[in-house]
Amino acid sequence: MDKCYLGVDIGSISTKGVIIDSNYNILSSNYIWTEGSPIEAVKRLIPTLKVPDGYKLSGIGTTGSARKLIGLMLGANIVKNEIIAHAIGTLNYYPDCKTILEIGGQDSKIIIINNGIITDYAMNTLCAAGTGSFLSSQSKRIGVDINDFGDMALNSKNPVKIAARCTVFAESDLIHKAQLGYKKEDIVAGLCKSIVLNYLNNVGKGKKIREPIVFQGGVSKNKGVVKYFNEVLNTKVIVDDNSHLMGAIGVAILSAKDNSNLDFNLDINDIKFETKGFECHGCSNSCEIVKIFKDDKFIDAFGNRCDKTIRIKQ
């Protein structure tokens, strides 16, 4: 029986899942919205990913901002941060890639690769400026569906200038320009360009961006942003068809390399997962602790600074 591996990337906006075989070919994949509840999203995601006949699930990896929680829920053998997962996934398709630009829902990162080894990386500071969530909130403001954003931006001949440093300034700029009567597509194009400039100013600051450049993350599906990356960097960035899945693919590969002997099981729909948040009053730290229950049985907790609560609550 052939082996196959599941990788799940749970981001703030979207949840990605992929099943690969031992040669790292994609057997099935899916991309759904997280809608603020990672557990529910994974419960919806898993049934859509079919393990094909003749394959045995031999590894599960999780990454993304909810990686710990979902790792516990699925019994993953690998729980890895997004940076490594993205790099591993990308290197599988583009072994000679030197720079990875990634813009996701709540964070963006740049990864510099030298001879197949990550040599440097940077992430945005803890602020959502220049990320997907900024684009989606602005798309709501101007009443354009986020899926039409890219095509609309391509139609613009004269993108408006929008401050790129901070979303608060960008937003007030945007409102002023709209009131001045600029066309919608020019504003949309200006927004796409501001994302690019913001990214290069903040995340890419001081980093040498060398070709080949791979652009990925949810925002890479936006043609407008891709166009302005090409324009500003004066080159052509590579956008893979699976660019939104790279993190999930990477962590699936990592779980394959781990060679775990554990039993993996995807029948999670019958199992009740519950998280309970509470504030511990053991000391004045007042840690916000999240406890996780599997079928009403306590399995783990995080958010704690000491093990006091864990002892009490078990």
Added chain:
Amino acid sequence: MDRVIAFPLMGNYHVPAKYLLSKISDCKVMDAPKITSKTIELGSKNSPDFVCMPFKYTLGTYIECLDMGANTLIQMGGGCRYGYYSELQEKILKDLGYDFEYYNLVSKGYADIFKIYNTLKKINPKLKKIKSIYHFIITKNMVKYIDKIEDYIRGNKGFEEVDGCFDKEFNDMLNSYLNNKGLISLYLRYKKYKKRIKNIKLKKIDKRIKIGVIGELYTLMEPFANYNIEDALYKFNVEVKRFTNVTYLLFEKGKKSKKYLKKLNNVKYKMGADALDNIYYTKYLIDNKYDGIIHIKSSFCTPEIGSMGIINKMCEENDMPVLFMSMDSNTSKVGMETRLEAFYDMIEMRKNNG
């Protein structure tokens, strides 16, 4: 009215500070409550928003101490914005309606022993010169011993066979320092614990990963301010090197700055606070083949912002991984953990691939 002295916390230095103040002032010295999120909440609420983080931390501690009955506050000053803390904090606390006396022991960043003596004389008019010099020397040695032991622990704690051995011995040592009887008694205690700590069994690892942590002094030395970054690194089995400690800041910095300026060809003058020192450390870490550098500072720390550009360039030229982190009064650890984990994974990948 009985005088109750309180002072802000930083790392483990409350032990020598408490020793010195209680010996010299002949009055009650309060154990400030440990820094918790409540401290930061109090501090941030009453501070200007854009002030650097140590201000918020120390102000929070003062408020907690005043509420617990302290009436004499001690602050130190430094070579950057830290030098203006005392005036502003005194005013904020007076505006909040507290009644207290406020003393600044160190100004301009150097420990001027005569000035400290004069200030302490105001607190305790009966203070004798000989007695105070004696206790100064003991305190200085105590700080030195703590720093020496901490330095050893930082290099080896990531490899202890049984978790918690180092912490236990170190805390025992701090407690024993507090009730020492004099210079010789202190020295014997130091010797005893040094031997014990060096006897702690370590795991043998061939290629140790070595990381240097540099940056702004308070954020480096107060574990709560940096989300306990050193402990997080020990979990990865990492050897940590930190240069900044109180011995260095108070007794060595003045002399060494000139030496650093001579050795560095990319810096022409001191850049305020520890910026120059951190640039020199970067050079040291690169020359000594460390695997990575983590630079931490509190947000808006101007001297360190100045040094970051130079450090970044040096690291880039020498292919040295460097991670910059800015801390503020937020308390969520997740963002830091992701970055630290990725940094460690990256270093490990580099190391395993040649």
